[in-house]
Amino acid sequence: MPDDRQPFLSIQRKVAGKVRASQTLTSVYFSLLEEMATNGVTFKGHNALLSGVGKGSINLAIVRGLLAGGTRVIITTSSYSRATVEYYQRIY
Structure with a gap:
């Protein structure tokens, strides 16, 4: 993604007192969403x-x-x- 853009959805965290989008956490979040959309989810045994x-x-x-x-x-x-x-x- 170009530096001048932010994803429409992002995971944010506080860094040095300022809230900023975390590329790492956002990437993990989207990877998990893709996995759930592809493979589904189960709560069996919970x-x-x-x-x-x-x-x-x-x-x-x-x-x-x-x-x-x-x-x-x-x-x-x-x-x-x-x-x-x-x-x-x-x-x-």
């Missing part, structure tokens, strides 16, 4: 504990993704009822 998993929450979408990837997931929610338990059982 465990996750998520709290605040309510209907319509972003955590619920994360739970679905982790389950699809093979993770063993434990969730907590502040609302407890038979209907709530059945709702989450359908997701699992």
